[in-house]
Amino acid sequence: MADRVHGHLIGRAFLLGAACGGRSMAGPAAVALTAGPVPARGLSGTRARRLIAASALAELVADKLPGVPSRLAPPALAARLVTAGASAAALARRDGATAALPVLAAVSGALAAGVAGARWRAWAGRGALPPVAAAVLEDLAVVGAAAAAVRP
Template sequence: MRAPIPILAGAGLAGAASGLRSQIGLAAVSMSAPRTLDPRPGPLALLARRPVRAATATAALGELVADKLPQTPSRLGAPGLIPRVVLGALAATALAARSGRDEGGDRSDTFDGRDHQARPAVPAATLAAAAVLGGGAAAGAAFAGAWWRLTAGQYGRPDWPAAVIEDALAVALVRTGCSLAAGRSRTAG
């Protein structure tokens, strides 16, 4: 098991991305999950399935569009903030749980009844810390994103350029988070 610092850093970044765009954290964790991650039934295997990948990606893309509409409600009210915190915690926990399974064994193996090298599990304390960190980062990013949009939209400027910059930041955060939790540097091929 690798040290939990990169795992928790990645989880925090995934949570922060969810605070900016609620659907993007879970979508990125799902889209970046290896298909051979864990062929046995369970939440991690579910995220790697094609229909779930499609659903999470569609939800994230839909939110990227809906966020620019003038009738979109504030992210700081309970209907906007609670899902961000919950989805941030879920994305962070799934990413942390997956990081232990990304290690050990041959990733190309499949569950065929043979005895493959066991993949280490992430300690429950690390998963709990990832959930708290992801939810907290989502709440903080939601407030920071709202402040950014308010500040950038002052003096009669349109809101959409600030929203597009926020989209790009959310993508960069979650991409970096997934790379950190998996133990890959962005410069490594």
């Protein structure tokens, strides 16, 4: 039974990382917004949850703006990998599990989804879809992955 639960956590961590590969703040927002009661001070408090959620919403809007750098540019990709790993570590902690394998799964998911998302947007940019429509479809996939990842 423990192996199955652990495998389930690794799959959820991969999905959480994939969400971060699409939108870097999706994973932290999903974990923060589904956490149980927390102290009202520090980074785990209500203000921090609101800040993380606001950052995720701002990223959803900013992603649609022209001139946004590639998600595969080193700083953007590094941010996605870091938020994926941190989100998976928080998810593992919440589930009472060690974080090493979930973090590895999340970073792998972020890398895979980052590349897939960049290819999706490049394909859509060749006239297959209007850019905003492609971005909104990607947003839906990101939110779906993040929501599935934080379900117990």
